[in-house]
Amino acid sequence: MHCCPNCRQASFSELQKLTSLWMRPRVCHLCHKAAYLPVRNIIVALIVWTALTWVFIGLAIYMNQVMFMLGSIPAAVFAVDLWIRKAPLIAFE
Numbered sequence: 001m002h003c004c005p006n007c008r009q010a011s012f013s014e015l016q017k018l019t020s021l022w023m024r025p026r027v028c029h030l031c032h033k034a035a036y037l038p039v040r041n042i043i044v045a046l047i048v049w050t051a052l053t054w055v056f057i058g059l060a061i062y063m064n065q066v067m068f069m070l071g072s073i074p075a076a077v078f079a080v081d082l083w084i085r086k087a088p089l090i091a092f093e
């Protein structure tokens with residue numbers, strides 16, 4: 001569970017947090033106030049994932065081995081875990 005920025009209690013599930021975008025904030029079931037993920041963190045995660053995917057594209061071309069492209073999947077998990085899952089939620093004004 002993740003902390004609500006309004007009431008400071010663990011009220012958001014993993015899925016609720018990962019899907020709480022600024023255009024569709026999630027409502028805390030304890031204090032009934034909305035919260036969302038910082039847009040900056042989502043942009044950073046996308047940039048990191050894209051950069052790591054290009055590294056794997058380069059490796060696939062250089063090593064002539066298409067299996068390196070599968071590295072994009074753990075790269076996405078890494079980016080989401082570090083910059084979205086661990087990001088604090090922001091209270092929706």
Ligand SMILES: [Zn+2]
Nearest residue numbers: 004007028031
């Ligand atoms: Zn709350």
